Amino acid sequence: MLSERRLEVLRAIVQDYVGTEEPVGSKALTERHALGVSPATVRNDMAVLEDEGYIQQPHTSAGRVPTDKGYRLFVDRLTSVKPLSGAERRAIGNFLDGAVDLDDVVARTVRLLAQLTRQVAIVQYPSLTRSTVRHVELLALAPARVMLVLITDTGRVEQRLVDAPAPVGETVLADLRARLNSRVVGRRFSDVPPLVQELPEGFEPDDRPSVQVVLATLLETLVEETEERIMLGGTANLTRFGHDFPLTIRPVLEALEEQVVLLKLLGEAKDSGVTVRIGHENFHEGLNSTSVVSVGYGSGDEAVAKLGVVGPTRMDYPGTMGAVRAVARYVGQILAES
Amino acid sequence: MLSERRLEVLRAIVQDYVGTEEPVGSKALTERHALGVSPATVRNDMAVLEDEGYIQQPHTSAGRVPTDKGYRLFVDRLTSVKPLSGAERRAIGNFLDGAVDLDDVVARTVRLLAQLTRQVAIVQYPSLTRSTVRHVELLALAPARVMLVLITDTGRVEQRLVDAPAPVGETVLADLRARLNSRVVGRRFSDVPPLVQELPEGFEPDDRPSVQVVLATLLETLVEETEERIMLGGTANLTRFGHDFPLTIRPVLEALEEQVVLLKLLGEAKDSGVTVRIGHENFHEGLNSTSVVSVGYGSGDEAVAKLGVVGPTRMDYPGTMGAVRAVARYVGQILAES
DNA sequence: AACTGGCACTCAGCCGAGAGGAGTGCCAGG
């Protein structure tokens, strides 16, 4: 077990390193932090911390740099989320209140997060799985062609084109529309399937196949999360990354271009509270020198989607966590209002 | 006027420089191109080309590098668009044919373009202004709350929430929906306003204000092009940019984050044919060392939107132009089919 | 008049050596 002072030394190292971006030595540490001991003592502590794997020397006779394990300890035990200043909170409110629709909310959130944290921001659109149905609309585009439009309580709209096996009469369509809506409006997506199970039975045998197809498409839309859209912003902040540029930034940009990677990244966030993945804790190789700070957000108690930022492992964790949490809360409020 | 051989020298310089990324000297030139003259002669030609501002020396006693003006001449007079190979064409077809909806088409196009050109790809969603209306749907979400859904022939769906001044009956809504659709379906957006001008007159005085509001919102949606969405991809290719990294790449990334900039960038493309903007010809400072190759695409003869790529001024113009043009054509076909 | 070979000159890039300095580990003493 590490003594209290050693933890204090680790905290100081992380803080200094994050600030200066340079390996921190024992002398500098004692000068900048009131540790109450001499550099020599700190050196001994550092040696222990290095043995335990919390810090590391880039090369002999250089200062120390925190390892992923060091950052992990720092985040878990040595610091707490830093609340935003009043001015910042107000700025968030002002910025997000101007949004006109869901797309706009997401777009603004991305910009805001990127500016606030000076890092790359990722925002997931409110997911379909946990939302409820606000309305289902069926439109006859052609005799045997129906457009299915699904509107969710989060303001999201999904549309699908359905090719029916036989022409569908306008009255049949109206009938189906009415029955469908009366059953599923206000329901959660996951609850819908059983509710429409025997719907086709109420129709003429001739129409049943078409009804089946429409229902199948609806269920598909509900379940298949193919449209899990994600918005990204602030990639220019990557240029602040470090000096050893091209090598670091390239794989990160590549990783961030993959929707799948982004989804998985956010998927790892816990449902409540701020999640931090540090360096090698990330499954993707290109992101081994980055940390991901993410959090769920939603209109009610439950998270409907997630958002977060990606930055260098050497980042201001308390500040970033605070910003991410605050933004998530505000977005949740906005969504609840609309 | 430059002699034929001098133009040939310029062309050789551009080609070599694009290939090697290094200033090209007179000796290397004569070795790699059958110019039929000695290095000394080439040197004289180069001196002239430099006087005229087509090429430049990074520093005394270094090879020459084309200037923006040099690239311009090269693009305008010294080369032609290079058609893609059969394999490439087939690859484009295969890749794009799998698309399931408009979002997917755009997303795939971006990826494709980025891979093909190894540069940053920009694709604008088919614009609303030139499309025609496929269907207008009105849904009563609450007594005085209507959702307006607009479906275009390009497969795009726009929705708006309308707060009516008074409750709107279901029959009124159905009536309005029917009249509206009978008038505007198949029309171009620009033709719609006069067609719905006197629509309110057919309704009871009590309902007119609500009808007015709905119509106003519709017109707004049609005109206001706030939703001019653009998709970006292949930013990782920026890392191939050059050696003097951070300075070059930063402003480019920043510029590309601005939707407005992207729109303006594509907006400058001519309606037909491939447009090339080189270096300082771009209005945005951050893009002064990049070239933009863009082209319109559409389902018919007319362009409904544009796409293009952004890359270093030192790029393979013939190849890039060919790829951009080919992709635009295929996307146009796909859109026409659906 | 146009081209060519030769020649002197320039200058970025690349060592290699040396000085400087931050930081360490260890040890003996408080």
Added chain:
DNA sequence: CCTGGCACTCCTCTCGGCTGAGTGCCAGTT
């Protein structure tokens, strides 16, 4: 258990010299 001192390591910066590609110019050739 902490501290001051000391020898040692090794990165970083600088400076000078060398190299080689490339140039401009000139005199000679076709």
